[in-house]
Amino acid sequence: MADQGGSQHGIARSSRVRTEEQRLRDLEKIRKYRELEDQVRSRVSQRDYSPETFQLTSKLLRFNPEYYTIWNVRRRCLISGSFSKPSAGSSCSKGSSSFSPSDTTTTSSGSYSSSSSTATPPNPASQTVGKSGITADPDAPATDDTKQDLDLIRSELGFTIPLLLQSPKCYWIWSYRLWILRQAIERLPVATARRIWEEELGLASKMLGRDRRNFHAWGYRRHVVEQLESSSLQGSSLVEAGFEYTESMIKSDLSNFSAWHSRSKLIPRLLDERAADGTARRAFLDKELDKIREAINVGPEDQSLWYYHQFLVLSLVGHDRDQTFIPELSLQDRVGYLKHEIEEIKDLLEDYQDIKLIYEGLFEYTIYVCQLEGRRPNASEQADLAAWLAKLKELDPMRNGRWTDLERDLAATAG
Amino acid sequence: MAAKFKQLPEELQLATSAHVKYIQSLDTRKDEYDYWLTEHLRLNGLYWGLTALHLLGHPEALPRTETIDFVLSCQHESGGFGAAPGHDAHMLSTVSAVQILAMVDAFDELESRGKGKAQVGKYIANLQNRQTGTFAGDEWGEEDTRFLYGAFNALSLLGLLHLVDVDKAVDHIAACANFDGGYGVSPGAESHAGQIFTCVAALTIAGRQDLVDKERLGRWLSERQIAGGGLNGRPEKKEDVCYSWWVLSSLEMIGKTHWIDKDQLIAFILRCQDPERGGISDRPGDMVDVWHTVFGLAGLSLLQYPGLQPVDEVYCMPKSTIARVLGR
Ligand SMILES: [Zn+2]
Numbered sequence: 001m002a003d004q005g006g007s008q009h010g011i012a013r014s015s016r017v018r019t020e021e022q023r024l025r026d027l028e029k030i031r032k033y034r035e036l037e038d039q040v041r042s043r044v045s046q047r048d049y050s051p052e053t054f055q056l057t058s059k060l061l062r063f064n065p066e067y068y069t070i071w072n073v074r075r076r077c078l079i080s081g082s083f084s085k086p087s088a089g090s091s092c093s094k095g096s097s098s099f100s101p102s103d104t105t106t107t108s109s110g111s112y113s114s115s116s117s118t119a120t121p122p123n124p125a126s127q128t129v130g131k132s133g134i135t136a137d138p139d140a141p142a143t144d145d146t147k148q149d150l151d152l153i154r155s156e157l158g159f160t161i162p163l164l165l166q167s168p169k170c171y172w173i174w175s176y177r178l179w180i181l182r183q184a185i186e187r188l189p190v191a192t193a194r195r196i197w198e199e200e201l202g203l204a205s206k207m208l209g210r211d212r213r214n215f216h217a218w219g220y221r222r223h224v225v226e227q228l229e230s231s232s233l234q235g236s237s238l239v240e241a242g243f244e245y246t247e248s249m250i251k252s253d254l255s256n257f258s259a260w261h262s263r264s265k266l267i268p269r270l271l272d273e274r275a276a277d278g279t280a281r282r283a284f285l286d287k288e289l290d291k292i293r294e295a296i297n298v299g300p301e302d303q304s305l306w307y308y309h310q311f312l313v314l315s316l317v318g319h320d321r322d323q324t325f326i327p328e329l330s331l332q333d334r335v336g337y338l339k340h341e342i343e344e345i346k347d348l349l350e351d352y353q354d355i356k357l358i359y360e361g362l363f364e365y366t367i368y369v370c371q372l373e374g375r376r377p378n379a380s381e382q383a384d385l386a387a388w389l390a391k392l393k394e395l396d397p398m399r400n401g402r403w404t405d406l407e408r409d410l411a412a413t414a415g
Numbered sequence: 416m417a418a419k420f421k422q423l424p425e426e427l428q429l430a431t432s433a434h435v436k437y438i439q440s441l442d443t444r445k446d447e448y449d450y451w452l453t454e455h456l457r458l459n460g461l462y463w464g465l466t467a468l469h470l471l472g473h474p475e476a477l478p479r480t481e482t483i484d485f486v487l488s489c490q491h492e493s494g495g496f497g498a499a500p501g502h503d504a505h506m507l508s509t510v511s512a513v514q515i516l517a518m519v520d521a522f523d524e525l526e527s528r529g530k531g532k533a534q535v536g537k538y539i540a541n542l543q544n545r546q547t548g549t550f551a552g553d554e555w556g557e558e559d560t561r562f563l564y565g566a567f568n569a570l571s572l573l574g575l576l577h578l579v580d581v582d583k584a585v586d587h588i589a590a591c592a593n594f595d596g597g598y599g600v601s602p603g604a605e606s607h608a609g610q611i612f613t614c615v616a617a618l619t620i621a622g623r624q625d626l627v628d629k630e631r632l633g634r635w636l637s638e639r640q641i642a643g644g645g646l647n648g649r650p651e652k653k654e655d656v657c658y659s660w661w662v663l664s665s666l667e668m669i670g671k672t673h674w675i676d677k678d679q680l681i682a683f684i685l686r687c688q689d690p691e692r693g694g695i696s697d698r699p700g701d702m703v704d705v706w707h708t709v710f711g712l713a714g715l716s717l718l719q720y721p722g723l724q725p726v727d728e729v730y731c732m733p734k735s736t737i738a739r740v741l742g743r
Contacts, residue, residue: 008702009655013689029448037451041501064452068553069503075555175557213652215600215607222603257650261605264594303638303650311594399637401673 036060040073049077058159065163071176082152083187084145149187153196156180161203168207174216178223185232194233200224205245212249218258239270254295257304264311268325278328285326285337288312293344300348300355309361313341317368331372338369356395359388363406376413385410427682429720430690434708435473437693438464441705457499458489462511463709465518469733470712470724474518483521486512487529494534495553506542506552509535510565514732517572517740536575539566548583549601559600560591564613567620568730572740576620585623588614596631608639608648612661615668616729624669633671636662644679645698655697656687660710663717664728677718684711 018026040060043053054077057070064070160177167173181200184193204221207214225242229235243266249259267288271281289312296305315324316334329337345361352358363385370377377385389410393403441464444450453460461482468476489496489512495504496512513535516525525532542550542562550562563584570576590602591614597606598614611632618624639646639662645654646662659680666672686699688711694703695711709731716726725734737743 008704008707009697011702013696013700013702023446026448027446030446030451033448033451064455066452067455068505069455069497069501072503072553072555175552175555178557179555213649215605215649219600219604222601255651258605261593265603307595307650314594398640398676398679399674401675402634402637402671405674 049080068172255302255304260308281326306357359391363388427685433693455498458508458511462514463705467709494530494538506562506565510569513569532573536578540578543579548587560613564617567617571620595635596628608658608661615665629669636666637674640675644683656707657710660714667728
């Protein structure tokens with residue numbers, strides 16, 4: 001199964017021998033932790049999802065945010081009592097709703113404030129944490145019920161922030177946060193729910209600012225955008241904004257493949273929404289090719305850049321006709337584009353002789369030209385391809401098995 | 416190859432008995448805080464440890480009866496399993512439970528003392544989103560190709576794959592494919608070695624490898640090997656023993672294992688072991704854990720390191736178990 005918590009990543013191996021003092025300290029920590037755990041468990045076994053149980057989950061989750069069952073207990077507490085009405089499809093009857101959101105604010109404010117100095121607005125939590133009772137929110141919904149839900153939702157979002165900052169790769173926190181956000185859609189007026197979701201973009205950007213490749217944060221951002229575009233939030237397309245976002249991420253770090261990837265996914269939609277005609281699409285392609293070539297000129301050893309270049313070239317070759325964003329080019333034009341790219345890559349060889357990605361690009365794109373034209377490589381291409389393969393074997397012996405396979409395939413096409 | 420590794424310096428020999436002792440010690444560390452903080456992974460941990468022991472040729476190193484008792488004590492009325500007694504049922508621990516029971520040949524006990532195969536199958540099948548074909552991890556959780564793979568893994572071992580809409584699930588995986596031949600966690604997501612493993616393995620179980628662009632994917636996967644011999648999970652990331660397994664097993668599934676340098680990968684994994692106290696870490700010199708121990712050993716097994724039992728690249732379990740359960 002894929003990665004999950006509990007595994008050790010990047011922690012230096014130590015002697016693993018504890019002093020007696022350390023051992024006793026551990027035992028004390030264990031005692032406290034288990035005591036807390038026992039309290040929650042005994043309450044759960046009696047189906048006690050009261051505000052007290054809820055507060056205990058806050059404590060326990062701060063010790064251990066990976067404890068997924070406790071996140072579930074927390075959800076049950078909210079559904080069975082704290083939220084104003086049972087959510088659709090929930091079998092929980094409406095319990096005591098005396099549980100006021102300020103309780104959660106109290107329980108979470110301690111650890112929230114410790115991290116708030118690093119928080120940047122817009123922050124979903126900053127608007128209610130610290131306030132008790134009435135919120136002076138201009139968009140505040142009219143009824144007491146929805147106001148209570150709004151406060152609770154904001155408070156829960158605030159609760160997870162310090163935990164996320166501490167454990168940015170913890171699946172369960174992200175999952176809980178998304179569940180809370182879905183509650184906003186189910187329980188709040190659309191305009192209010194939309195504002196909460198909009199603020200989430202700020203959080204995703206903040207997490208990506210701390211770790212530009214955080215897989216969870218990119219996925220989270222994509223999910224938030226999808227929701228903001230959906231009819232449940234009366235949304236409309238955010239493709240232009242998303243594209244601009246990749247632009248800014250790439251500007252600050254050319255080798256951020258996550259940003260290039262995101263860009264590759266947005267382009268087809270972007271051009272459709274711009275109702276781009278053939279000329280506009282070509283102009284767009286030209287600009288992207290110039291941009292990535294320029295980047296490759298600076299960092300020809302960077303795989304991320306070549307992957308994006310491949311994406312553009314593949315859209316010309318038309319491996320996947322549905323995905324291509326330049327459907328109107330003639331075969332001759334496509335071949336022309338490819339040959340131009342090949343020449344540009346050849347120019348790189350003047351400055352860089354020992355970068356295998358250059359030879360790989362030349363090899364691959366030359367094969368594409370032949371495929372497009374439906375022919376075998378001619379004699380001069382054969383010579384080039386063989387020379388590039390020889391270079392690849394020399395520069396990259398790790399992948400010799402692959403070069404040997406390509407050599408075999410090449411011999412087969414030569415007949 | 417056997418002769419070649421006999422000649423390696425001592426630190427590059429597999430510390431088999433240390434690894435066995437390390438895994439046996441895992442459940443005795445109750446005076447360590449981490450033992451309690453990781454209880455939500457107990458059943459998964461048992462699967463990792465038991466698989467490691469089977470691959471090391473010491474399947475008896477954990478007592479069979481206690482193993483079965485513990486697994487069954489984690490089962491809920493719904494048929495699903497939690498990570499430990501008192502923990503909610505979840506796809507991940509349910510899959511681990513099925514894998515453990517398969518390894519110790521205890522499906523009969525599941526029937527007689529547990530809630531039975533059919534109930535487990537029902538629990539898993541209920542987590543499928545019938546509109547999109549993908550799976551959630553539990554009644555609350557998000558959807559992820561990890562859970563889809565887990566469902567296929569466990570259901571196929573139980574002989575209950577027909578309980579779910581396989582075609583819909585396959586369509587969903589196809590929608591997660593990227594131009595580089597890889598797969599992401601959901602449609603639109605970047606290719607990632609862990610997700611590639613789950614998607615390609617699920618397609619393999621479904622008999623739909625025809626959907627995989629093997630040339631392109633093989634290229635991407637082979638480029639994960641970096642200086643030092645280890646493999647990373649995405650471009651420009653650090654190498655790691657667990658990612659090495661996902662990349663390697665995916666390469667094996669599409670018949671391209673020879674596209675990387677096997678000897679260098681073997682040497683990298685062996686450099687990550689703690690030869691005295693046992694266990695394998697993500698990178699040389701880091702803390703060991705059972706997660707990296709099993710994936711390190713599985714990698715070595717796939718690379719035919721001498722003395723290890725052969726591992727199945729799709730299930731990450733001994734080939735002998737898969738042969739017995741699936742009647743291959
Ligand atoms: Zn790892």
